[in-house]
Amino acid sequence: MSQSSTPASRAPTVADRIAAAQTSLTATQVALGTALVAGLLFLLAFAGEPAVHESLHDARHAAGIVCH
Amino acid sequence: MLAAYALRGLKAGAVAGVGFALFVALVASPLVAVAEERAGHHDEHAADGEHTGEAAHAHEAISAGPLSVSTAALSTVTNLLGGLGWGLLLGLGFGVAYYFLEPAVPGSGDASVYLLGAAGLLTVSGAPWLAVPPQPPGVEGAPLETRGLRYGLALAAGAAACLASGALYGRLTTAGRGRFVAAGAAALPLAALLALPGLSPPVGGAGPLVAAYRGVVLAGQVGLWLVLTTAFARLHRRGLDRDATAAAAPTAAAAD
Numbered sequence: 113m114s115q116s117s118t119p120a121s122r123a124p125t126v127a128d129r130i131a132a133a134q135t136s137l138t139a140t141q142v143a144l145g146t147a148l149v150a151g152l153l154f155l156l157a158f159a160g161e162p163a164v165h166e167s168l169h170d171a172r173h174a175a176g177i178v179c180h
Numbered sequence: 181m182l183a184a185y186a187l188r189g190l191k192a193g194a195v196a197g198v199g200f201a202l203f204v205a206l207v208a209s210p211l212v213a214v215a216e217e218r219a220g221h222h223d224e225h226a227a228d229g230e231h232t233g234e235a236a237h238a239h240e241a242i243s244a245g246p247l248s249v250s251t252a253a254l255s256t257v258t259n260l261l262g263g264l265g266w267g268l269l270l271g272l273g274f275g276v277a278y279y280f281l282e283p284a285v286p287g288s289g290d291a292s293v294y295l296l297g298a299a300g301l302l303t304v305s306g307a308p309w310l311a312v313p314p315q316p317p318g319v320e321g322a323p324l325e326t327r328g329l330r331y332g333l334a335l336a337a338g339a340a341a342c343l344a345s346g347a348l349y350g351r352l353t354t355a356g357r358g359r360f361v362a363a364g365a366a367a368l369p370l371a372a373l374l375a376l377p378g379l380s381p382p383v384g385g386a387g388p389l390v391a392a393y394r395g396v397v398l399a400g401q402v403g404l405w406l407v408l409t410t411a412f413a414r415l416h417r418r419g420l421d422r423d424a425t426a427a428a429a430p431t432a433a434a435a436d
Contacts, residue, residue: 124283133182133279141183145272152269156262167255169317171262174200174208176305176314176397178327 185279186272188419192411193271194264200404201263205256211396212317215389219318271408274300278412286349290413297409299342302370305401307338310376316393322381330380337373344369 157177159165165172165179172179278285278296285292311334312327321327345366352362 126280126284129182129280129283136181137183141186145186145276149269149272152265156265156269167258168262170209170212170255170259171201171204171266173212173314173317174204174263174397174400175266176309176401178312178324178331179315179317 182276182279184419185416186275188412188415189271189273189275189278190268191271191415192408193268193274195267195411196271196404196408197264197267199407200267200400201260203400203403204259204263207396208400209256209259211393215316215318215393218389219316267404267408270300270304270404271412274408274412278416281346284346284350286346286353290417293413293416294409297405297412299346301401301405302373303335303338303342305398307341307373307376308332308334309398310334310373311380314394314397316390319390334376337376341369341373 155164156168156172156175159168169179274297277300278293281296282292285296287295308331311330312321315321322330345368348369349362349366352365353359
């Protein structure tokens with residue numbers, strides 16, 4: 113995991129990083145990360161359910177996310 | 181390697197999230213309560229009365245079997261978790277963004293972490309606040325959907341401006357221009373963001389309470405990003421040192 117796929121002779125570029133990401137990640141890691149981000153985004157930014165919304169009301173206000 | 185960066189981001193986000201959760205509970209919540217109380221006294225709109233209604237309900241208790249918790253205590257816990265979640269979300273996003281953009285961010289080592297952190301603060305909070313300034317409860321503006329859409333569009337504009345700024349700086353420095361010339365040119369896309377307030381109608385809300393509220397919200401996010409980037413820079417440095425040690429002694433690394 114610590115091995116970079118770029119040769120040491122030149123500085124890595126953004127394209128190298130994208131290429132490395134496509135080969136180095138396992139399906140579990142992708143699923144875990146996506147689930148975590150989607151869950152948090154949904155809860156904190158998009159959930160309109162009054163109970164959910166009210167329970168996170170102060171946190172949303174403190175973060176400056178739009179709130180009624 | 182991306183996984184290592186994401187994990188570092190998540191750890192740094194946990195550190196920053198704990199701090200931000202405490203900020204929510206100790207600073208923001210009391211201020212929101214004051215604003216709600218003010219709003220309740222000043223306008224008596226029945227339709228907008230959710231906040232005043234909430235205040236009246238604060239003394240109720242939820243009894244679930246042997247557990248009986250007051251809604252106020254429950255709300256504190258959920259808001260603490262919300263603050264922690266916000267930190268984790270930003271931390272994970274930052275770790276992944278830093279993995280991809282590290283080669284392109286000007287500066288090296290810690291400086292690039294702090295620079296990308298500043299870009300993150302500008303993207304996630306700064307640019308959206310230019311379009312949709314943080315409002316204390318009780319100050320009515322455009323409908324929630326409209327404000328949400330504006331927030332999202334301003335966030336995208338902020339991200340685009342930061343990327344354009346970084347790309348411009350990179351191009352100019354590789355073309356042999358001086359660093360100050362490049363930095364000056366790179367400031368132009370960011371300056372374009374100042375047009376954002378003009379695109380959305382001005383929202384009502386002046387006065388000392390609104391000003392204090394905005395100051396507190398701003399201070400909270402600046403503090404969150406400072407802790408996040410400081411923790412990330414530290415974890416990143418430690419991770420690089422470990423990688424270097426492992427590369428220098430491959431036999432020792434293979435042994436365990």
